[in-house]
Amino acid sequence: MASDVETSLSDAERERLEALRAATRLSDLVELTDADDVEAAYFAAKEEWATLRDRELPPATPSQELPGDEVRFDGRRYVVHGVTHADTDAEREFLREHVSRFVDDGHEVYCEQGVRPMYFADMPDVCAMDDYRWALLRADDRDPDSPLAQAAAEFEGLREDVDDAASKFREAAFSLIHSGEDVYGEAFAEALGDVASSFLTDHEDAATGKDFEAFATSRRAAEDPTRLGELQRYYKTTFLPQPVEREWLRRHDPDLEAVSHARNERMADYVVHHAEDVETVHLVVGAAHQPGVRYYLERHRDGHRDVSGFELVE
Structure with missing residues (x-):
């Protein structure tokens, strides 16, 4: 589910993140990353996912509420x-x-x-x-x-x-x-x-x-x-x-x-x-x-x- 938070992602990056978010099988990651095998695809996708999600999500700040x-x-x-x-x-x-x-x-x-x-x-x-x-x-x-x-x-x-x-x-x-x-x-x-x-x-x-x-x-x-x-x-x-x-x-x-x-x-x-x-x-x-x-x-x-x-x- 896409975030409603304003982010610094470009349209292309948003589209890329949604493609990763829609993955349901490791084979999907192979296709998305053009990796040689499942292992390489998994780790490449995790690295890209972390980068994009870090930019999509708002910073976490200390709060007295339970998030x-x-x-x-x-x-x-x-x-x-x-x-x-x-x-x-x-x-x-x-x-x-x-x-x-x-x-x-x-x-x-x-x-x-x-x-x-x-x-x-x-x-x-x-x-x-x-x-x-x-x-x-x-x-x-x-x-x-x-x-x-x-x-x-x-x-x-x-x-x-x-x-x-x-x-x-x-x-x-x-x-x-x-x-x-x-x-x-x-x-x-x-x-x-x-x-x-x-x-x-x-x-x-x-x-x-x-x-x-x-x-x-x-x-x-x-x-x-x-x-x-x-x-x-x-x-x-x-x-x-x-x-x-x-x-x-x-x-x-x-x-x-x-x-x-x-x-x-x-x-x-x-x-x-x-x-x-x-x-x-x-x-x-x-x-x-x-x-x-x-x-x-x-x-x-x-x-x-x-x-x-x-x-x-x-």
Whole structure:
């Protein structure tokens, strides 16, 4: 969906961005970029997408409001709020203040399944979706012997754990670089982080936003939630259209696709199925999920999805 914000994009650049936005398969990117193969096309498209989206989107400025993306259809307003879910006191206080106001105003509030026990455990009007359960069952159906499927049997209280030694080392390295921001400044840390990202991220990380910029932006927002808009903007400029990112990730790690982008589809379906006769519904999800959840809500809005076969995962 094109932005209504005044931008510095030329007509040709707008047309190019819309062509990228319309991509639904990796093969579409090959045609758009004239690349030799899917891998080259994917990374070329991501670079071009980031540049164009950065110019299309307005700058993110600190705000006391909880930012979100709005999608309207069937007489209802859905607002998707991306958060860090880093479990900081600052973010907890910030979110609870806003969500309490939403509830007082008669709005419905749904949240990513792992977010509710972290921030809203004592707020009965905040409903957790079933996205983790759904994702784990998908993995079980595909390969009952996979580590992710085996974890489904012990799901109670579980948040997905897809970290391995490499990802833990990456987080430690990013933490060290981030800790130097106060001394050397954000620009220096970002330059060093870019170098580290080139060595410490892989093909799967490209589709899930695991580079230093994501790490540092998330840390800053967790410590100062008025900067959540910066984190949301990062993922909007980083992720290509949802079907393309999902296809890329399925090719490299199907289990990771199940617990990451696939859940965006489930969360959108969940709220459309469950939303009662209210004018406004809020979804509180990890910021990396926000673009995908919005995408699937727009698919509902445009008549390309329905929830006729929806079944709750117990």
